[in-house]
Amino acid sequence: MFSEQEFSARLLQWFDQHGRHDLPWQADKSPYFTWISEIMLQQTQVSSVIPYFQRFVERFPNIQVLAAADLDEVLHLWTGLGYYARARNLHKTAQMIHHDYQGQFPQTLDAMQALPGIGRSTAGAILSIACGQRAPILDGNVKRVLARFYAIQSWTGERQTEQALWTKAERLTPHTRVGDYTQAIMDLGATLCKRSRPACLLCPLQAGCAAFKQGLAQHLPVPRPKKERPTRHLHLWLWQNSAGEILLQQRPPSGIWGGLWSLPEEEMAPPTRLKAQALAPIAHSFSHYHLEMTPWLIPHPADPDTRIMEERPSLWYNVHSQAPDIGLPAPVKKLLIHLQSVNGVMA
Structure with a gap:
């Protein structure tokens, strides 16, 4: 020394x-x-x-x-x-x-x-x-x-x-x-x-x-004591209007992805009457827990109900045009880019 x-x-x-x-x-x-x-x-x-x-x-x-x-x-x-x-x-x-x-x-x-x-x-x-x-x-x-x-x-x-x-x-x-x-x-x-x-x-x-x-x-250094991170499951509802746009909502200013624009989240999958199409699951890890998300594409003419539209600031996002200057969580951005590349999904 x-x-x-x-x-x-x-x-x-x-x-x-x-x-x-x-x-x-x-x-x-x-x-x-x-x-x-x-x-x-x-x-x-x-x-x-x-x-x-x-x-x-x-x-x-x-x-x-x-x-x-x-x-x-x-x-x-x-x-x-x-x-x-x-x-x-x-x-x-x-x-x-x-x-x-x-x-x-x-x-x-x-x-x-x-x-x-x-x-x-x-x-x-x-x-x-x-x-x-x-x-x-x-x-x-x-x-x-x-x-x-x-x-x-x-x-x-x-x-x-x-x-x-x-x-x-x-x-x-x-x-x-x-x-x-x-x-x-x-x-x-x-x-x-x-x-x-x-x-x-x-x-x-x-x-x-x-x-x-x-x-x-x-x-060295001694690693942080390991803690078992829980896994949370949720469903992302991709509401699609007649123009092929996807509904995004702004998240609350604090917490996970605070202030970013994301997809409506639900604990349950969409009901069968909406004829939703399940997409490939998404996994994302945070420091305290793992998040597993199942995206569901809900095509037109199914429009979101009033409750969803009134929950938070909302906008319709066209994945085929110039993206607006808004913050998107990385997994959601990746999902929207994937939708843009898949022929027929947004038709």
């Missing part, structure tokens, strides 16, 4: 030679670009984020444009990234910064953390990378690096363990080149100290890593 100063010095030396310096959000290390990238990167890999980030900032190049945008369009550009609360909080935070901070990001950790969707680690990343302030971070990559370096043999999500990791992260964060250090430790976790098959022989911290010395690198 070596000192905090040697830890950061070795890491920065490695970063200068081997770190990632050409990611799209690194071209402009503004608080806005850093914030967008950090929110998108939560529980999402860099390779998946890059095209979303590029499309997003092309449409919303600054905080003012994002604040003035319609939430539907924000969710539309987020479709496929998942964890849609991130997009809703992004939009809400943009409006707060625009109205309460005259379009400028706050410069203190407490004020930054008070904004929707910005926790301590994300706030630290923005302040260090974009503002040059000394602020530690503790995202998933950093937790993995520190859990191995100190051979921590308890789940990093436990409160006591997480607090200990924050203490270590604070001590290790240098007083100079804080932005580079933040990027460096994230890069190390993403490229060498990976979840599986860590490249220990290439790691600049190997000489001081307790897990490497003890032969534990492959076994």
